[in-house]
Amino acid sequence: MIDLKALRADPETFRNSQLARGEDPGIVDALLVADSTHRAQLAEFERLRAEQKALSKDVGRLQRAVREPAATDATRAELDEVMAATASLAAAVKSSESAAKEAGGEVAALAGSLSNVVSPESPVGGEEDFRVLDTVGAPRDFAAEGFQPRDHVELGELLGAIDVERAAKVSGSRFFYLTGPGALLELALLNLAVSMATGNGFTPVIPPALVKPEAMEGTGFLGQAAENVYHLADDDMYLVGTAEVPLAALHSQEIISPADLPLRYVGFSPCFRREAGSHGRDTRGIIRVHQFDKVEMFSYVTPDESADEHTRLLGWEREFVDALEIPYRVIDVATGDLGASAARKFDIEAWIPTQGRYREITSTSDCTGFQARRLGIRTRDAEGRPVPLATLNGTLCAMPRVIVAILENHQRPDGSVVLPAALRPFFGREVIVAPGS
RNA sequence: GGAGGCGUCGCCUAGUCCGGUCUAUGGCGCCCGCCUGCUAAGCGGGUUUGGGGCUACAACCCCAUCGAGGGUUCAAAUCCCUCCGCCUCCGCCA
Numbered sequence: 343m344i345d346l347k348a349l350r351a352d353p354e355t356f357r358n359s360q361l362a363r364g365e366d367p368g369i370v371d372a373l374l375v376a377d378s379t380h381r382a383q384l385a386e387f388e389r390l391r392a393e394q395k396a397l398s399k400d401v402g403r404l405q406r407a408v409r410e411p412a413a414t415d416a417t418r419a420e421l422d423e424v425m426a427a428t429a430s431l432a433a434a435v436k437s438s439e440s441a442a443k444e445a446g447g448e449v450a451a452l453a454g455s456l457s458n459v460v461s462p463e464s465p466v467g468g469e470e471d472f473r474v475l476d477t478v479g480a481p482r483d484f485a486a487e488g489f490q491p492r493d494h495v496e497l498g499e500l501l502g503a504i505d506v507e508r509a510a511k512v513s514g515s516r517f518f519y520l521t522g523p524g525a526l527l528e529l530a531l532l533n534l535a536v537s538m539a540t541g542n543g544f545t546p547v548i549p550p551a552l553v554k555p556e557a558m559e560g561t562g563f564l565g566q567a568a569e570n571v572y573h574l575a576d577d578d579m580y581l582v583g584t585a586e587v588p589l590a591a592l593h594s595q596e597i598i599s600p601a602d603l604p605l606r607y608v609g610f611s612p613c614f615r616r617e618a619g620s621h622g623r624d625t626r627g628i629i630r631v632h633q634f635d636k637v638e639m640f641s642y643v644t645p646d647e648s649a650d651e652h653t654r655l656l657g658w659e660r661e662f663v664d665a666l667e668i669p670y671r672v673i674d675v676a677t678g679d680l681g682a683s684a685a686r687k688f689d690i691e692a693w694i695p696t697q698g699r700y701r702e703i704t705s706t707s708d709c710t711g712f713q714a715r716r717l718g719i720r721t722r723d724a725e726g727r728p729v730p731l732a733t734l735n736g737t738l739c740a741m742p743r744v745i746v747a748i749l750e751n752h753q754r755p756d757g758s759v760v761l762p763a764a765l766r767p768f769f770g771r772e773v774i775v776a777p778g779s
Numbered sequence: 780g781g782a783g784g785c786g787u788c789g790c791c792u793a794g795u796c797c798g799g800u801c802u803a804u805g806g807c808g809c810c811c812g813c814c815u816g817c818u819a820a821g822c823g824g825g826u827u828u829g830g831g832g833c834u835a836c837a838a839c840c841c842c843a844u845c846g847a848g849g850g851u852u853c854a855a856a857u858c859c860c861u862c863c864g865c866c867u868c869c870g871c872c873a
Contacts, residue, residue, distance in 0.1 A: 347836090384831060388842040395842095398854040402799035428853040597789095597828090726810090727836095728828075 343715040344456050345730075346377060346449075359459040362466045362677035373452040380445035387438040394435050397428040455565065458712040460677045461649075461686035471676035472689075478660075479669030481693045482751065489755040493696035494746040495627045498524060500757045502777050503749070504628060515625070516617060516632045518742070523774045527748070528635065528741050530761075530768035532610060535637040535662060535739040539608035542658055544639060547609045549588035552579050557591035560717035562683035562709075569618040585609030586735040589640035594717040597728055598642065603721060604651065605642040608738060610635065628742040629701065637739040644721060645711055648732035649686075652708040655736035656688045659704045662738055665764035668747045669693040671700050683709040692747040703743045706736030 349356055353374060357367040404421040465473045484491045498504025503524030509517040520528055536546050558564050558580040563571055572581040582588060589609045598605065613636050624630035639658065643651045656672065663670050675687040684707035691700035711730035714720065721731040752760045758775040766772050 381831065384842080388831065391843090392841060394853080399799070401853055405799080425853060430853095432853060 343453055343712065344459065345711065345715065346453065349373065350377065355459060356456070359677075360457070362460050362464075363457055363680065364468065364678045365457055369452055369456050373449065373456065376445065376448045376452055380442065380449045383438065383442040383445045387435070387442040390431065390435045390438050394428060394431045397424055397431065400424050401428060457565075457680075457682040458685050458710060460680060461708070463649075463674070464680065464686045465674055465676045466678075467676040468678040469676065471678070472673040473676075475672040475674050475688070477671040478664070479667070479693075481669050482695060484695060487755075491695045491750060491753060492757060493627065494749045497749045497753055497757060497759065498628075500776050501749075501759065501774050503527065503774065504745075506628065513632075516630065518628045518631060520741075520745075522777070524745065526769060527745055527765075527774070530765050530770075531739050531741060531744060532635075532637060533768045534665070534765055536608060536610065538662055538665070539637070539639060539658070539738060542606075544606045544608035547585075547589065547592075547607045549585055549592070549609050549611055551582050551585075551588070551611050551614070553582055553587055553591065554579060557587055557594070557717075558582075560594060561587045561590045561713055562681065562716070563587065565682045567681065570616045572614045572616055581614035582611065583615045584613050584636060584735075585611035585638040586640060589638065589735070590713050590719075590733055591717060593642065593719050595719075597720045597722065598731065600644060600721050603642060603644055603731065604647065607640045609638045609640060611638070612636075613740075627746065629746060631742055635741045636737065639706075639736045639738050641734045642714075642719065643732050643734065645729065645732050648708050648710050648734060651732070651734050652686065652688070652706060655706045655734055656690075659690055659706060659736055659738065663690055663692065663704070665762065666744065666748060667762040667764075668703075668751050670703070675705075681707060683707065683712045685710045685712070692743070693751065694747065695750045701743065703740060703747060704737035707734065709733045709735070 344356065349370065353370050356370045360367040360370060401421070401424055404417060404424060407417050408421055465471055482491075492500070495504065495506060498506075501524070502522045503520065505519040505521055506517075509519050540546055552574070555564070555578060558571065563580075563583065567583075571583060573579075574581070580587075586609075588611070589607050592607070593605070612633060614633050615631075617630060617632060620630060628634075639655055641651050641655065660672070670690050670692045673689050673691060675689055680687050687705060687707045689702045689706075690704040692703040693699075694701045710732050713733045714730040719731055719733070720728040723729045748762070748765075749759050752762065754760065756776075756779070758773050758779070760773050761769055761771070
């Protein structure tokens with residue numbers, strides 16, 4: 343949700359932001375009209391309501407007076423008169439209230455369809471217009487090493503780590519089993535990620551993965567992203583696509599003291615994604631799946647801190663990917679490719695040898711006050727007045743893609759995989775080898 | 780699953796039976812001031828949140844807000860209905 347007062351004061355910024363996203367700037371003007379209609383109707387309702395309240399009070403006073411033995415005919419007449427006036431007012435109050443409510447609903451619907459204002463720092467353009475901020479490490483030259491790298495499906499099978507065939511039997515396409523060293527690898531990654539995050543001051547959280555509509559709505563996933571969300575119709579509950587949802591909703595409808603900020607959580611949860619509209623993309627392997635586990639960072643900060651926090655989140659993500667010794671690049675995502683809640687987004691893309699390109703493995707978004715406003719999460723400004731705070735999220739470790747990157751980048755000619763040093767204490771061994779070899 | 784109880788402006792709490800004098804009581808905490816070698820105590824005042832009007836985003840005025848949403852009524856914290864949450868007991872499954 344955007345700030346309506348800010349919209350009234352400066353609609354041009356909002357129009358430009360919509361244009362930069364490739365979204366409809368006309369919503370801004372429709373919203374301005376709806377907002378002024380709503381305010382006019384609200385004023386009318388409030389005026390009538392105030393009148394009704396005043397008259398109702400007279401009714402009580404007069405009824406008491408009428409019950410007195412000394413009551414006069416004049417008092418009785420006055421009571422009848424007031425009763426008549428107030429009865430007709432009641433109908434007017436009712437109809438103006440419902441008109442105001444309807445207008446308010448229109449405002450809410452339009453406001454809800456407006457995306458967050460993009461950061462002026464974000465590169466303007468579509469998916470391909472990202473800016474590369476940094477490139478770290480060099481892709482391995484397998485030709486020079488004298489062998490063809492195997493892809494993660496082949497390696498996973500060879501090592502007894504990943505089973506997509508049986509997952510297809512049990513659950514369908516885009517599912518996988520992690521088995522043996524694969525399962526241990528996820529647990530090792532989990533422990534490495536959480537220990538790094540807690541070392542950085544994050545509070546570990548294992549949140550619910552099934553949430554009510556308010557939580558899903560509040561985090562902005564029921565807009566353009568709605569088709570990718572699993573909905574349990576019998577219970578009107580949603581399976582989360584990321585721990586961001588329960589971590590953001592954790593403090594909904596709360597006012598958090600500025601002294602308690604920043605609040606930083608690291609959540610571990612399963613993530614469910616329908617992947618509607620991506621038929622045919624990444625059909626092989628575990629790059630794009632319906633269910634996976636992820637370690638996610640989430641920060642609540644004062645509004646003026648959000649850009650700095652965003653940089654810090656990116657820094658912690660890089661620290662993790664650095665520890666895994668995977669070549670990667672960092673991109674500043676273009677305005678047209680931002681989620682509805684994000685003002686700015688940085689992705690880390692890992693080098694995937696068998697694809698010969700960089701693929702997204704982490705993503706950190708600065709949602710400024712957008713989610714907080716929807717979820718009613720506030721802090722207090724210098725004058726002690728409640729104001730929406732800023733929320734930010736960042737992937738620390740999305741299991742399948744990190745596993746893909748580790749297997750493919752650290753493989754040896756015989757198909758064994760050398761684990762990065764940081765992972766060894768958590769995995770217990772230095773190398774994953776094929777069973778029986 | 781069955782039966783019962785509860786949900787009030789940070790926390791506790793009065794009010795709900797019998798609708799209007801509730802502009803929601805009192806205590807604690809917190810904030811401001813007074814008093815005071817300092818601190819504490821004492822005294823006075825303030826202290827939900829959202830929105831609208833008017834404006835200097837001040838003051839002021841108004842509307843909504845007693846778990847949420849409907850309804851009855853001239854008028855709802857109070858009466859009726861639905862839902863949500865918490866607690867107790869019973870049953871069932873671990």
